[in-house]
Amino acid sequence: MVLVVIEFRLDERSGVPTYLQLVQQVKQALRLGILQPGDQVPTVKEVVGKLAINPNTVLKAYRELEREGVTEARRGQGTFISTNQPAAVAADYTALRAALVKWVERARKAGLDEEGIDALISATLHAVFFEEAA
Amino acid sequence: MSELALEAQGLGKRYGKNWALRDCTLGVPSGSVAALVGPNGAGKTTLLHLAIGLATPSAGSVRVLGRSAREEPSAVLPHIGFVAQDHPLYRRFRLDEMLNAGAKLNPSWDEELALARLERLRIPLRQKVGTLSGGQQAQVALTLALAKRPELLLLDEPIAALDPLARREFLQSLMEAVADGGLTVVLSSHIVADLERVCDYMILLAGAEVQLAAPIDEIVAKHRVLSGPRTDPSTVARVHSVIRESHTERQTTLVVRANGHLYDTRWQVAEVDLEEIVLAYLGRGSEARPYEEVAS
Amino acid sequence: MIWLTWRLQRLETALVAAALLLAAAALIPLGLHMAAVYSDDGIGACLARGGAGCGSTVDSFRQRFEHAGLIIPWLNFLPGLIGVLFAAPFVLELEHGTFRFAWTQSVPRGRWLAVRLAFMIVAALLATFALTELMTWFRGPLDQVNGRMEPDVFDFEGIVPYAYTLLAVGLVLALGVFTRRAVTAGGIALIAYFTLRIGVQTWVRKDYVAPLRKVWPPGTQGPSGLDQSWSLVSGPSDAAGHSLPQSVAKQTLMACGPSKSSSIACMRAHHIYNLAVYQPASRFWLFQGIEAAIFTGLAAALLTFSAWWVRRRVS
Numbered sequence: 001m002v003l004v005v006i007e008f009r010l011d012e013r014s015g016v017p018t019y020l021q022l023v024q025q026v027k028q029a030l031r032l033g034i035l036q037p038g039d040q041v042p043t044v045k046e047v048v049g050k051l052a053i054n055p056n057t058v059l060k061a062y063r064e065l066e067r068e069g070v071t072e073a074r075r076g077q078g079t080f081i082s083t084n085q086p087a088a089v090a091a092d093y094t095a096l097r098a099a100l101v102k103w104v105e106r107a108r109k110a111g112l113d114e115e116g117i118d119a120l121i122s123a124t125l126h127a128v129f130f131e132e133a134a
Numbered sequence: 135m136s137e138l139a140l141e142a143q144g145l146g147k148r149y150g151k152n153w154a155l156r157d158c159t160l161g162v163p164s165g166s167v168a169a170l171v172g173p174n175g176a177g178k179t180t181l182l183h184l185a186i187g188l189a190t191p192s193a194g195s196v197r198v199l200g201r202s203a204r205e206e207p208s209a210v211l212p213h214i215g216f217v218a219q220d221h222p223l224y225r226r227f228r229l230d231e232m233l234n235a236g237a238k239l240n241p242s243w244d245e246e247l248a249l250a251r252l253e254r255l256r257i258p259l260r261q262k263v264g265t266l267s268g269g270q271q272a273q274v275a276l277t278l279a280l281a282k283r284p285e286l287l288l289l290d291e292p293i294a295a296l297d298p299l300a301r302r303e304f305l306q307s308l309m310e311a312v313a314d315g316g317l318t319v320v321l322s323s324h325i326v327a328d329l330e331r332v333c334d335y336m337i338l339l340a341g342a343e344v345q346l347a348a349p350i351d352e353i354v355a356k357h358r359v360l361s362g363p364r365t366d367p368s369t370v371a372r373v374h375s376v377i378r379e380s381h382t383e384r385q386t387t388l389v390v391r392a393n394g395h396l397y398d399t400r401w402q403v404a405e406v407d408l409e410e411i412v413l414a415y416l417g418r419g420s421e422a423r424p425y426e427e428v429a430s
Numbered sequence: 431m432i433w434l435t436w437r438l439q440r441l442e443t444a445l446v447a448a449a450l451l452l453a454a455a456a457l458i459p460l461g462l463h464m465a466a467v468y469s470d471d472g473i474g475a476c477l478a479r480g481g482a483g484c485g486s487t488v489d490s491f492r493q494r495f496e497h498a499g500l501i502i503p504w505l506n507f508l509p510g511l512i513g514v515l516f517a518a519p520f521v522l523e524l525e526h527g528t529f530r531f532a533w534t535q536s537v538p539r540g541r542w543l544a545v546r547l548a549f550m551i552v553a554a555l556l557a558t559f560a561l562t563e564l565m566t567w568f569r570g571p572l573d574q575v576n577g578r579m580e581p582d583v584f585d586f587e588g589i590v591p592y593a594y595t596l597l598a599v600g601l602v603l604a605l606g607v608f609t610r611r612a613v614t615a616g617g618i619a620l621i622a623y624f625t626l627r628i629g630v631q632t633w634v635r636k637d638y639v640a641p642l643r644k645v646w647p648p649g650t651q652g653p654s655g656l657d658q659s660w661s662l663v664s665g666p667s668d669a670a671g672h673s674l675p676q677s678v679a680k681q682t683l684m685a686c687g688p689s690k691s692s693s694i695a696c697m698r699a700h701h702i703y704n705l706a707v708y709q710p711a712s713r714f715w716l717f718q719g720i721e722a723a724i725f726t727g728l729a730a731a732l733l734t735f736s737a738w739w740v741r742r743r744v745s
Contacts, residue, residue, distance in 0.1 A: 010331070018331065048309035052302055053331045054167055055313040186534050189745035207538045218530035224438070225526070235434050239535035282535075 005042055006035060010051055018053060022061035027070060030081065031093070037083040041071060139164045139286045139318035140185055144194030147180050153342050154180040158194065160337055160347040162320060164285075167312055169329040169350075170322035171412060172339035178322040179219060181339065182290050185320075186216045199285055212241050215279030219290040221272050225264030229274065232263055236278045248281040251307070269300025273307060280311050287311075289321040293328060305332055326409045336408070338415055345415045350408060357411045360388040360401040370398070378414040389414040431537060435549045438523075442515040446557050449512075453505060454564055461568040464495055468571035477574060488575055495572065503582045508561055509591050510623040513598020514616045516554045520546055521606030521615050524744070543740055547733070550599060558595040562586065577658025577711045581631050584660070588718040593725035598623050600732030607739045626728075630721065636662055638720045642710060645671040645703045649694040652704060658711040666697075667705035674702065 006029050008022055016024075029035040044058045062079055065071040072082045107117050138161040145158040155177035162168045170178050183189040184196050187203030187210070195202070203210045223232060229252065237243040252259065255273050257266065266274065272292055279287060289308075293301045309332060312319060320337075323329055329336075336353060338346035346353060357377070360370065364386045367379050375391040389406060390396075396403050406414075468474060473491055476484040523529045533539050565586035569578065578587055585591070601619035609615050641662055644653045666679040682700050709717070 012331070043313075045310050045313040048313050049306050051331075052305035052309055054334050055309060056334055057331075058313075183745050188530060188533060208536060211534060212536045214534070216530075216534040218527060218534075220527060222527040222531050224528055224531075226441070227437070231437065235437075236535065238431065238433055239532065239537050241536055278531075 008051060018057045019061040023064050026065055035081050037081050039081045041079050043078055137164060140198055140320055142196045145191055145196050146193035147184055148192040156342050158344050160344055162335060164318050166335040167319045167333045168335040169333035170320055170337045171326055174324055176339040177342045178339055179290055182288050186288055213285045215282050215284035215287040217275045217279050217289045217292055221275035223263045223271060227263050228260055229263060230259045236281055240282050244281050244283050248277050251277045269296050272296060272304055287319045291322055326412050330408050338412060340416050354408060356391050357406050358390055358392055359404050359406045360390060362386060362401040378418050431545045435545055438519045442519060446512055446515050450560055457568045460498055464571050492575060509558055509594035510598045510620050512554050512557045513595045514602050514619060516550045517599045517602035518612050518616055521612040524610040525612050554595045554599055555592055558591050562591045579660035579709055579711055579714060589722045590718055593722040596729035597725045600729040603736035604732040607736050638717050641707050643671060644706050647703055648697045655711055660709040663707035666702050669701055669703055671705055673705060
């Protein structure tokens with residue numbers, strides 16, 4: 001098994017709590033195939049050694065990932081991506097992705113630039129999920 | 135290991151007529167990384183010196199790892215790492231001689247740990263300490279403190295004089311040491327921004343008194359900024375503690391510490407980041423009552 | 431702690447050794463030469479026999495090595511320098527804040543202080559020992575001829591050099607714990623050291639015990655051992671022992687003519703006597719003890735103050 005080291009980034013201005021950013025980045029890496037089931041995620045020490053953040057933050061993130069079933073801790077060895085992924089993360093979204101690319105091209109032809117597309121998507125997302133919550 | 139790595143009760147220190155620190159009561163839980171924040175002259179160094187036994191209290195008491203460092207130095211000092219302001223080192227010494235000094239002055243000394251750290255930091259052992267850069271000297275001082283395998287680490291403005299890269303490297307180093315486990319850290323600074331991602335507990339000193347002493351999560355959760363049309367804050371002040379109020383012709387902005395829920399629809403409520411909270415406390419002057427830790 | 435103390439004093443020890451070597455290099459060749467001439471001319475044997483007939487050889491020896499005495503006053507600063515150099519590293523610790531490192535390892539403050547002070551004092555005393563031995567050896571022949579009660583000889587022999595060094599150490603430490611600046615403390619300490627030394631040497635030492643006073647008519651035998659004593663006043667006086675102004679004596683001498691026998695009878699006729707006020711050589715150790723007690727007492731007070739200040743007041 002090859003040790004893959006995912007590089008975490010921290011966006012201090014985003015308003016998203018640090019531990020949540022780490023959780024999201026692990027999930028994102030999984031989606032993009034950077035991390036595969038069975039891979040080891042960096043140790044707490046490695047993460048804080050790069051990011052200079054409190055180890056408890058990393059522990060909190062890893063606990064959350066374990067709770068969601070994305071990772072599992074193996075005693076004495078470290079934390080690994082679960083081989084049984086919850087469906088939401090493991091699914092292959094190739095078809096959806098292709099459809100999205102087509103839509104983006106349509107939006108461009110309609111005259112929207114990148115910012116405009118981004119704004120449209122954000123507003124739509126907000127509307128859909130907000131309405132769902134309401 | 136006791137529950138509170140650092141504990142003070144009514145601690146005060148007077149030099150002549152001036153109280154450098156007064157009425158200081160706080161407890162830093164074991165395993166925390168605590169920020170000791172405040173403007174220059176607020177009493178941060180005094181607090182640390184009292185804790186480590188360099189100074190004796192004029193009032194009250196302070197205990198580290200459950201004991202008094204001044205009264206029982208041989209029992210306590212081997213378990214506490216301390217780096218004074220400006221990280222004093224013997225400048226004429228070579229680095230290996232500096233390590234030797236540490237080894238000779240302490241009953242337990244992890245030479246391998248020290249060597250491994252210095253190697254990772256790529257600081258040559260035969261170099262004279264005085265010729266190292268500020269960042270390197272700070273790292274060396276930290277290495278010497280960590281080689282004692284302490285349970286508590288007290289750092290007085292360790293990164294104040296460092297450039298951003300050196301600062302980042304120092305904090306990376308420090309966090310790795312914390313990740314190894316069994317370590318409580320108290321580090322002082324007059325800059326808040328550096329410490330927010332590293333610390334989970336904050337002690338705010340201003341005007342020689344403790345303004346805040348609580349876990350950072352709790353601080354951020356309890357403070358809010360209220361903005362609304364210009365008005366008298368007394369209704370709000372009846373329930374919550376108003377830390378700072380500011381008014382324009384048409385608008386009033388309040389930073390409050392919430393005691394309960396904020397129901398009033400007149401106000402727009404938003405979260406405040408740690409730096410703003412600190413500034414609010416620093417701005418209100420010493421005549422206000424200091425924060426008291428809320429019993430959990 | 432021992433290794434650390436040595437390592438911190440290493441440079442200063444080397445400097446002191448260098449200063450002592452320089453002094454030795456200046457004094458040893460001349461000292462050997464003096465000793466050779468002294469024995470070749472048989473001065474020692476002559477003085478041992480009674481000293482009466484040795485006058486001319488002794489006088490020529492004195493004249494020949496008069497210049498040797500000129501170097502010595504300059505070496506008065508050496509005990510002061512020794513004290514300053516050995517006490518400086520301690521003050522440097524206060525200046526650079528490294529004491530905050532030393533006191534927060536596992537060694538209690540009291541032990542640190544005891545070891546540093548002991549080392550400093552022992553090293554300073556050893557260096558003073560070397561210096562004193564060197565000077566005493568060098569002065570050997572001259573001491574036989576001129577005695578060792580005179581200022582700038584007295585100061586280098588016996589036990590007073592140790593007291594001087596201790597005073598210098600005490601001054602540097604006391605000033606150092608106050609100012610926390612090594613150069614300032616060292617500078618002011620040296621000034622204070624010289625002031626005290628010169629002050630005592632010039633005005634206080636001569637009165638430790640009331641000096642002896644002898645008046646005798648010219649031509650007769652004066653008190654014995656005057657050569658080896660510390661002469662405070664020497665010259666013509668009246669019968670009651672009051673000093674005559676030089677001008678009066680000169681006038682009388684002119685009037686009495688140049689030849690020896692006639693001038694002696696002439697001076698008797700004018701009631702002019704010889705006066706000597708002096709401290710005899712037999713009081714050497716008494717004076718050494720008194721002066722050493724003064725300086726050591728001062729040093730002890732300063733050292734005690736410094737130790738107390740460091741233990742109680744430094745943070």
